Amino acid sequence: MSRPCNLHVLSELSPSARADLLKRTESDLTPFIEKVVPIIEAVRLEGDRALARYARELDKAAVPVDAIQASEAEFDAAFKAVEPEVIRAIEYAVGNIRRFHEEQKPEPMWLKEIRPGAFAGDRWHPIPSVALYVPRGKGAFPSVTMMTSVPAVVAGVPEVSILTPPTPEGTADAATLVAARIAGVSTVYKTGGAQAVAAAAYGTETVRKAVKILGPGSPWVVAAKRLLAGVIDPGTPAGPSESIVFADETADGRMAALDLLIEAEHGPDSSAYLVTHVAAVAEAAMAALPGWWARMPELRVGFSQTVLRGPHGGIVLTGSLEESYAFVNDYAPEHLEVLSTDPFRHLGRFTNAAEVLMGPHTPITFGNFVLGPNCVLPTSGWARTFGPLAVTDFMKRSSVGYVTEPAYAELAHHAGVLARYEGFSAHANAVSEIRDGLLAEMKERGR
Template sequence: MTDHCSFHDLAKLDVRQRSALLQRSESDLASFMERAKPIIAAVRAEGDDALLRFARDLDGANVQAGALKVTEQEFDDAFKSVAPEVIESIEFAIGNIRTFHEEQRPEAMWMKEVRPGAFAGDRWTPIGSVALYVPRGKGAFPSVTMMTSVPAVVAGVRTIAICTPPTAEGTVDAATLVAARIAGVSTVYKCGGAQAVAAVAYGTQTVAPALKIVGPGSPWVVAAKRLLSEVIDTGLPAGPSEAVIFADETVDGRLAAMDLLIEAEHGPDSSAYIVTHSTEVAQAAMAALPDFWARMTPQRVEFSRAVLTGSRGGIVLTRSVQESYDFINDYAPEHLEILSTEPFRHLGAITEAAEILMGSHTPVTIANFVLGPNAVLPTSRWARTCGPLSVTDFLKRSSIGYVTSAAYPELAGHARRLARYEGFSSHENAVSEMRDAILKAGR
């Protein structure tokens, strides 16, 4: 495969070519949705039998009947097999993630006196049951376990379960189990892909149905979520990884190249760009990539080369810093790094990004694992309307209202006029003299 990174000079691109740079791998899910439909139907009809069959046929995993749920012994064995220093780092990360999300938790209830004697407010309560999707197809992701489990536990969700694809031996990645237990989650199911989404939507003999599913996944998972969105709340749209590394003229292009590879190595369906208005930075980054590839494992080289030499990655050269801002805001990336000696100078101009990491000491790696803010982020330009996974994704909000007898007449009069104007007679009757008579008779 070529070492030549794709180079996109915005000044030479027409509108169609520029628009093509904004496309992600899940932009066209039609083929995945068609292929996911029979998987979903089979899980709904056959339950565990379908999950076992798909584990074998799709994941190449030997999961035995009755073994879809991880046992306590499997959790214990995981702690024995994971190196103590890795467990220490998982504990460190969970501590920071928990601290961040505890600060994020909203006030349980608030009320404000909007008029004398009339009160309105909000109350937050946990969602009853949530499924957390942890991918495994292109690697093991205890980090996703931490990022999804901790806010769910902090929110107080009563029933939390993790779904993750099994290994060839029919087990679950050991560090994922360690992270789950430390975070406070004890239910883990050995199923992934579209079949996992169907399982938690409909329930099976082993898998309990959930009210909501969150977590990133492949186009198969994204497709299944769309197909099942009327059955289960599918949360924020988190698909294959994507990143923009914005580098101004004050930084070394080699640093931009190094960080470009972070998300590109997730898989060939990822998207990753360096965006710069500096020709020198672009040239230095291009020249540095082969050396970095020489220091990576073969699988990650294959994945990142596929991204960076293809149509969804590479280097984007702009004509000005403003054009860089405009491209980034149009792209609305999942991850954005601002590489600059003065990153805050650029921050105000960039409004469309799910995560913004500033300065040369804040690579995506730190945010993905240990900084604290959630690394489960909206992809495919959904950063334009929603943000990272948070405690509030595991809570539901109820409006609270209370009107005293003293405040009632003023509010009722205005409400009655509006009800009459809109033609709703029962609305009008409910705040008419008929109510006054009933209330007076009941005293």
């Protein structure tokens, strides 16, 4: 009888085979970049006409050039179309997300005395504009709308817009519109894919040009962001979903299998692993998968089976806890779930993970929807250097310095030494006896 998913026994893998497990579907964007170039150029030259054409050709949706932006009537209709229970859940989630990001928001300015009479600090401002990408290809994602919109509003960004692929009917997804309005965003454009990134970068007759674009997307979106990085800030590198469920000897293998499917069901380009050093946990998880699939619709079963039986998913059986820790850190997952009755025992060993959800009562589902921390996370190993989307991603920081008269001489001496050593004469002159004379004249005039 064949296994329901891959079983990778780490000790039996060659170094190259182990390295293959760390790859993601977007590791090589070359074929996407080649196809994205003409799309970007068309949007740059044709504006709304290109967006309408690509909606027709790629999204199979009729979106006239004068209807690219969602109207107030569409927003109102969305609230009638979405079930009241779903609206209440969105309101609940927005409340938690807002509270988290308000706590995360830095003070407008701080200033500390670095030396007696010499002060330095930071000053924070919102960026002037941002475009938020909300995917729709494999389902509706009001969660992404909430996770991107709320911190933008909390940060105080003056111009916030959402880009999302149109439905076959030529409208925006109803739940996305509901989430946008509840979060405080009223501008939604019905365009997706590489053409949406290009529209945000260059602007069109309808779409306002933005200085930054944030939000997860397909390899097409990631490729467009990479190509347009010199035109628009591409923000956190967020691509197809990925996760690791780490399980120790206290974990229930059936629960591990249940949670392994969370990110695997996003789409065939997702990546998902259960990592454990306990053979019994691996066996129990393997045995439980068919039963959990029986409770899922065919579409999501197909997605998750493609992932768990393909090159980017399955169960990784390690030889020890140390090997499990090492694999997780090498992988640097977007989502890391720690299944253990004592998850804090392991927390300090994980250094590369964008999100760590701990214990049997904290499934990835909570992080994706309602807990509060942002679910827009770096993928493809970028968790080594990037963190989750945060309110500070919608802000810019300026350094502030202020030196008083009594503190000036000491700083001037040391700065002058370094300036002369590095050969910068203007730097040195600015803190030399020349300035001393000018300061003395100012002081004399002020008497």
